[in-house]
Structures are given as structure tokens and as C-alpha cells.
Amino acid sequence: SQTIHQWPATLVQPVGSPLSLECTVEGTSNPNLYWYRQAAGRGLQLLFYSVGIGQISSEVPQNLSASRPQDRQFILSSKKLLLSDSGFYLCAGTATGELFFGEGSRLTVL
Amino acid sequence: SQQGEEDPQALSIQEGENATMNCSYKTSINNLQWYRQNSGRGLVHLILIRSNEREKHSGRLRVTLDTSKKSSSLLITASRAADTASYFCATGSGGSNYKLTFGKGTLLTVNP
Numbered sequence: 769s770q771t772i773h774q775w776p777a778t779l780v781q782p783v784g785s786p787l788s789l790e791c792t793v794e795g796t797s798n799p800n801l802y803w804y805r806q807a808a809g810r811g812l813q814l815l816f817y818s819v820g821i822g823q824i825s826s827e828v829p830q831n832l833s834a835s836r837p838q839d840r841q842f843i844l845s846s847k848k849l850l851l852s853d854s855g856f857y858l859c860a861g862t863a864t865g866e867l868f869f870g871e872g873s874r875l876t877v878l
Numbered sequence: 879s880q881q882g883e884e885d886p887q888a889l890s891i892q893e894g895e896n897a898t899m900n901c902s903y904k905t906s907i908n909n910l911q912w913y914r915q916n917s918g919r920g921l922v923h924l925i926l927i928r929s930n931e932r933e934k935h936s937g938r939l940r941v942t943l944d945t946s947k948k949s950s951s952l953l954i955t956a957s958r959a960a961d962t963a964s965y966f967c968a969t970g971s972g973g974s975n976y977k978l979t980f981g982k983g984t985l986l987t988v989n990p
Contacts, residue, residue: 772920800976811966811982812921858920865970866911867978869920 770795774859774870781877787832787846789873791859794840799861801842803834806856806872818842849877882910882967882981890987897954899984901967902947908970910943910950911978915964924952924965959990 774791781787793799800819804812814827816834824834831850835843842859854877859870885900901910909928913921927934927943927950934941940953954961964985968978 774920802977804980809982812980814977814979817977856918860921862976865909865976866923866926867913867921867968868923871920872918874918 770799770861770863770868772859772861772868772870774873776873777871779873779875781849781875783851783877784848787844787849787853787875789844789857789859789875791842791870792840793842793861796861796863798839799863801836802860802862802867803842803844804858804860806858808856812858816844849875851877853877882969882979884965884967884981884984886984887982888985888987890989891957893957893959893988893990895957895988897957897961897986897988899952899965899986901950901952901981903950903967903969904948905969907945910941911968911970912939912941912950912952913966913968913980915966915983917963921966954986957986957988959988961988962986 771794772791802817803815805815806812818824818836832846857873860867882901882903891897909926911926912924914924915921925936925941927941938955943950964983966980966983968980970978
């Protein structure tokens with residue numbers, strides 16, 4: 769079965785500090801991968817998606833970036849966090865059209 | 879921008895009752911999917927219905943799709959307390975750059 773491992777689960781960072789969230793995929797090859805952000809009580813906002821190694825598409829302008837150094841590895845980064853970057857980040861993947869999700873990373877920027 | 883919009887935003891029912899959630903969308907779709915999210919967790923895929931299908935069943939779940947009205951509904955029959963969660967619809971665009979756009983969700987509370 770397809771599984772996404774995502775870490776860290778919880779992160780508290782000061783404004784201006786860097787960020788690295790990582791997810792890895794098991795059970796499928798060459799998946800499309802996605803980073804979503806979910807604000808409290810709201811839906812999911814698509815931040816980035818990738819159809820292959822080194823291929824990243826950004827959906828919204830922001831101070832975050834994404835990278836896919838390996839087929840099953842997807843990383844979300846920032847050089848300097850803003851307060852507005854706080855939220856629940858979800859990594860997701862698909863090889864069939866149905867998304868499978870990681871358990872999420874809750875980021876609090878203080 | 880969000881493609882799907884769920885209605886109602888929140889729904890509270892008693893165990894054993896049926897729960898119906900609706901989703902409306904704006905543009906043509908290849909498929910529509912429903913997902914469930916327990917508080918603080920990742921989303922779990924429930925069911926996918928293609929644009930040429932009108933109804934689909936999976937256990938206690940029944941999904942309908944009306945492409946002329948650009949709407950879908952999710953029915954959960956004989957609800958249980960464990961069904962308490964947020965439910966999201968998502969619409970899919972095809973091609974290699976496949977993306978799902980999610981609505982804001984319906985928070986379902988099933989009271990024991």
C-alpha cells in the first residue's frame with residue numbers, strides 16, 4: 769500500500785528562522801507529489817506540486833520553496849519564516865488520481 | 879481559489895441517523911473525490927466518482943454526481959460516533975499536471 773512519511777510532526781520556530789519539512793513515499797514509483805497548507809477551520813491550499821525529480825510548480829507566491837531531489841522525496845523549505853507561515857502542512861502523493869496523505873506537520877511561528 | 883464548496887459547514891446528528899453533505903463546483907471536472915479528516919490528522923480518501931458516473935457506493939457511503947448542476951452529495955447511512963470528522967470534496971483536473979482542488983469541508987459531529 770502507498771504510504772507517506774512526513775516529519776517533523778510539530779515544529780515551533782521563531783520569525784526569521786529557516787524551515788525544512790520532509791516527506792518520503794513508499795509503495796509506488798514516480799508519483800505526483802504535493803504540498804498543501806491548511807489554516808485553522810479552512811480547506812487545503814495547494815502550495816507546490818511535482819510530476820518528477822527536479823520538477824516543481826508553484827501555485828501561490830510566497831517565501832516558501834520546494835524541492836524533489838529523489839523520486840520519492842519531497843522537501844518544503846524557507847530561508848526566513850514569517851508569522852503568516854504558521855499552519856498545518858500536508859504532503860500528498862498520487863499515482864492513480866486518488867491522493868494519499870501524510871499525517872501533517874503543524875508549524876507555529878512565534 | 880477553491881473549486882469545491884461544501885454545504886453545510888457543520889452538521890450535528892445522533893448516532894444511527896443519516897448524514898448528507900453537499901458539494902458544488904464551478905468548472906468542468908474529470909472526477910470528484912471525497913476525503914475524510916480526523917482532527918489534526920492527514921486526509922483519507924473515501925471515494926472517487928468520475929464525470930460520466932451518476933452514483934457510487936462504498937459500504938455505508940453513497941455519492942451522487944450531477945454534472946448539469948455541478949454538484950455532488952455524500953450520504954453516510956447509519957452514522958456512528960467514529961464518523962465524527964471533517965469531510966472534503968475535491969475536484970480533479972486531468973493530464974500529467976494532475977491537481978486536486980479542495981473545498982473548506984463539512985465538520986460532521988455524530989453524538990452517541
